[in-house]
Amino acid sequence: VPTPPRTSLEEIVRAGRAILDREGIDALTMQRVAVSVGVRAPSLYKRVRDRDALVRLIAADVVSDLGVTLSGAVAGDDPLADLRAIAHAFRAWAHRHPGGFELLFSRLPDAWRLEPDAGSGALDALFATVAALTGPASVLEASRTIVAWAAGFVGMELAGAFRLGGDVDTAFAFGVERLGVAISSNPSAVAPEAGPGNAPTGYF
Amino acid sequence: VPTPPRTSLEEIVRAGRAILDREGIDALTMQRVAVSVGVRAPSLYKRVRDRDALVRLIAADVVSDLGVTLSGAVAGDDPLADLRAIAHAFRAWAHRHPGGFELLFSRLPDAWRLEPDAGSGALDALFATVAALTGPASVLEASRTIVAWAAGFVGMELAGAFRLGGDVDTAFAFGVERLGVAISSNPSAVAPEAGPGNAPTGYF
DNA sequence: ACCTGAACACCGTTCAAGT
DNA sequence: ACCTGAACACCGTTCAAGT
Numbered sequence: 001v002p003t004p005p006r007t008s009l010e011e012i013v014r015a016g017r018a019i020l021d022r023e024g025i026d027a028l029t030m031q032r033v034a035v036s037v038g039v040r041a042p043s044l045y046k047r048v049r050d051r052d053a054l055v056r057l058i059a060a061d062v063v064s065d066l067g068v069t070l071s072g073a074v075a076g077d078d079p080l081a082d083l084r085a086i087a088h089a090f091r092a093w094a095h096r097h098p099g100g101f102e103l104l105f106s107r108l109p110d111a112w113r114l115e116p117d118a119g120s121g122a123l124d125a126l127f128a129t130v131a132a133l134t135g136p137a138s139v140l141e142a143s144r145t146i147v148a149w150a151a152g153f154v155g156m157e158l159a160g161a162f163r164l165g166g167d168v169d170t171a172f173a174f175g176v177e178r179l180g181v182a183i184s185s186n187p188s189a190v191a192p193e194a195g196p197g198n199a200p201t202g203y204f
Numbered sequence: 205v206p207t208p209p210r211t212s213l214e215e216i217v218r219a220g221r222a223i224l225d226r227e228g229i230d231a232l233t234m235q236r237v238a239v240s241v242g243v244r245a246p247s248l249y250k251r252v253r254d255r256d257a258l259v260r261l262i263a264a265d266v267v268s269d270l271g272v273t274l275s276g277a278v279a280g281d282d283p284l285a286d287l288r289a290i291a292h293a294f295r296a297w298a299h300r301h302p303g304g305f306e307l308l309f310s311r312l313p314d315a316w317r318l319e320p321d322a323g324s325g326a327l328d329a330l331f332a333t334v335a336a337l338t339g340p341a342s343v344l345e346a347s348r349t350i351v352a353w354a355a356g357f358v359g360m361e362l363a364g365a366f367r368l369g370g371d372v373d374t375a376f377a378f379g380v381e382r383l384g385v386a387i388s389s390n391p392s393a394v395a396p397e398a399g400p401g402n403a404p405t406g407y408f
Numbered sequence: 409a410c411c412t413g414a415a416c417a418c419c420g421t422t423c424a425a426g427t
Numbered sequence: 428a429c430c431t432g433a434a435c436a437c438c439g440t441t442c443a444a445g446t
Contacts, residue, residue, distance in 0.1 A: 001446055003410040030439060042440075043411055051439065106310035111363035140370040141378035144357070148379065149349065152356020156348075159315035166344040174345035175352065182386035205427055207429040234420060246421075247430055255420065 007037040009047045009057075016058045020099040025107050028055065028099075052109040059108050060115070062100040067122035069093045074125045079132035080180050086126050087150055087176045094154045101158065105151050123147065135185040142183040149175055211241040213251045213261075220262045224303040229311050232259065232303075256313040263312050264319070266304040271326030273297045278329045283336035284384050290330050291354055291380045298358045305362065309355050327351065339389040346387040353379055 015036040020028050030051055034041040048054045073089035074082040094101040108114075127143055134142040153172060162168050219240040224232050234255055238245040252258045277293035278286040298305040312318075331347055338346040357376060366372050 001409080003446065005410065029437090031437085040412060041438095042413085042442085045440070046410065106359065106363070108363070112360070112365035112367065138378060140368060141375040142382075144360075144366065144370075144375040145353065145379040145382060148357035148360055149353040150356070151360065152354070153348070153352035155310065155359070156316070156352055156355065159310070159312070161316040162348065163316065164344060166348075171345040171348040174342060175349040178346075178349060178386035179383075182382035205428080207427065209429070233418090235418085244431060245419095246423085246432085249421070250429065 007039050007043070007047075011037050012044060012047055012054065013057050013061060016054060017061055020058060020062075020103060021097060022099075024099045025102050028058070030054075055103070055109055056114060059103055062097070062104055063114065063122050065097075065100070066090075066093055066104070067124070070123065071121075071125040074129060079129050080184075082125075082129040083133065083146070083180050084176050086129060087146075087172070090150050091154055091157075091172060094158065098158050101154060105155055130183065133180065133185075134183045137185075138183075145183060146179060149179060211243050211247070211251075215241050216248060216251055216258065217261050217265060220258060221265055224262060224266075224307060225301060226303075228303045229306050232262070234258075259307070259313055260318060263307055266301070266308055267318065267326045269301075269304070270294075270297055270308070271328070274327065275325075275329040278333060283333050284388075286329075286333040287337065287350070287384045288380050290333060291350075291376070294354050295358055295361075295376060298362065302362050305358060309359055334387065337384065337389075338387045341389075342387075349387060350383060353383060 012033060016028055016033050019032055019036060030041045030044055033054070034044050044054070048057070069089055070086055070093075073085040075085065076082065104112075123143070126146065127139060130143045130146060131139045153175060156162060157168060157172075162171070216237060220232055220237050223236055223240060234245045234248055237258070238248050248258070252261070273293055274290055274297075277289040279289065280286065308316075327347070330350065331343065334347045334350060335343045357379060360366060361372060361376075366375070
């Protein structure tokens with residue numbers, strides 16, 4: 001006797017995302033998700049291969065959320081201002097979604113290996129901005145420098161690693177300013193020729 | 205009837221460290237450690253409060269190892285060269301000890317909250333070098349920028365996050381060079397007055 | 409077709425019982 | 428004094444049995 005479905009993949013991912021946001025990645029268990037959608041853990045395996053697959057689905061959701069946030073942060077006229085805006089938007093997003101940040105940047109199973117489409121575009125805003133600052137020759141290197149710094153900074157911050165006093169906001173602002181200049185081929189250049197279309201897309 | 209001890213705290217920490225190095229942080233379980241020292245899991249609780257406490261002891265061991273590596277990397281005459289040396293030594297150390305890196309930089313329970321003495325000095329070499337480059341005014345901000353970048357870069361690298369091609373070594377070298385200049389108060393300055401003794405000690 | 413309880417192999421942790 | 432098996436509350440995962 002066929003039985004009507006009592007839940008769906010979408011609902012499962014949504015529930016997982018909610019648990020991640022509210023209680024952190026360690027609370028994101030199959031049993032917890034199952035109860036949250038009103039079903040028992042074994043039933044989840046009808047919709048999802050295993051926990052890692054579910055976590056990756058949630059990560060794809062999170063990364064697209066991050067992408068929207070970052071591209072919403074750029075104005076487009078002043079690349080140095082855009083870099084600042086992206087960096088601060090990234091940090092603010094991470095503070096709002098510590099679980100999502102931890103998942104994407106230090107707990108993703110087989111980390112960062114989302115389906116190509118999933119991450120595509122999440123960092124386009126950054127690539128375009130970096131391209132405008134640094135010129136086409138070293139976009140990749142410069143982008144990696146920026147992302148590494150931002151991810152490292154926020155990761156340490158969220159982990160409570162900055163314990164020597166001083167103002168963490170100041171240190172972050174210091175970083176953006178110095179890095180902005182550091183990756184600029186010509187620090188005083190404005191409106192360079194490289195546009196979003198030339199930037200690499202997806203991942204880092 | 206009193207029984208002679210069959211293991212010791214030192215042996216337990218040593219065994220844990222070995223498991224961490226060889227099999228990664230997820231393999232570092234109480235049962236695994238217990239078997240490795242020839243005892244059952246419950247016996248470990250005679251020497252260690254719980255798993256987190258054991259992990260912290262191992263982390264202290266790892267961080268001191270990192271400290272030795274980093275201070276061994278500096279020559280002391282040219283701060284910019286020292287920065288390069290420290291950065292590359294850090295990265296090489298992480299490649300040799302991915303488990304240790306992951307533990308220190310993204311999995312430490314109540315992260316980075318080692319006993320003050322444990323982390324003390326691990327980054328002294330870096331603080332001294334940064335102080336020499338950047339002057340006393342922004343040592344803390346500059347150090348945080350460097351450490352965040354290095355930790356973020358290596359973390360992404362070990363997680364397999366650099367998937368857009370390009371040479372990762374090149375991106376790392378690019379980062380050190382640009383950051384070295386970026387945090388310098390006077391890019392061409394040599395032999396500044398700030399010495400190791402003035403640098404903050406411990407943590408980041 | 410979908411869902412479930414029971415089972416299995418793991419965790420960390422406690423504790424009474426053994427020496 | 429130290430070590431242990433058994434137990435408890437959790438994991439993820441499989442699968443036969445139920446509807």
